[in-house]
Amino acid sequence: MNIKPIRTPEDLAAALARVDQLGLTARDLEPFIGSSGRVSEVLNHKRKLSLAMIKRLHEGLRIPYEQLLAGV
Structure with missing residues (x-):
C-alpha cells in the first residue's frame, strides 16, 4: 500500500502571504527557491519545498518554520 502525504496549502500560503506583504514577485523568490x-x-x-528552500525562505523572509513545514 503506497500512501502519499497529504499536501496542504499552508506552507505555500504562508510564503505567498509574506511575499505579498513585502511587495515581492515570483522573480524575487528565485534566490530562495531556485x-x-x-x-x-x-x-x-x-514541486514541494525542499528543506534547503524552507531554510532559505525562513532566513530571508522570516517565515516561521512551522508554517513552511506544514506540507512536508
Whole structure:
C-alpha cells in the first residue's frame, strides 16, 4: 500500500502571504527557491519545498518554520 502525504496549502500560503506583504514577485523568490522554472513549479504545486528552500525562505523572509513545514 503506497500512501502519499497529504499536501496542504499552508506552507505555500504562508510564503505567498509574506511575499505579498513585502511587495515581492515570483522573480524575487528565485534566490530562495531556485531558477524561474523551479519557482513556477513550486507556485503551481508541482514541486514541494525542499528543506534547503524552507531554510532559505525562513532566513530571508522570516517565515516561521512551522508554517513552511506544514506540507512536508
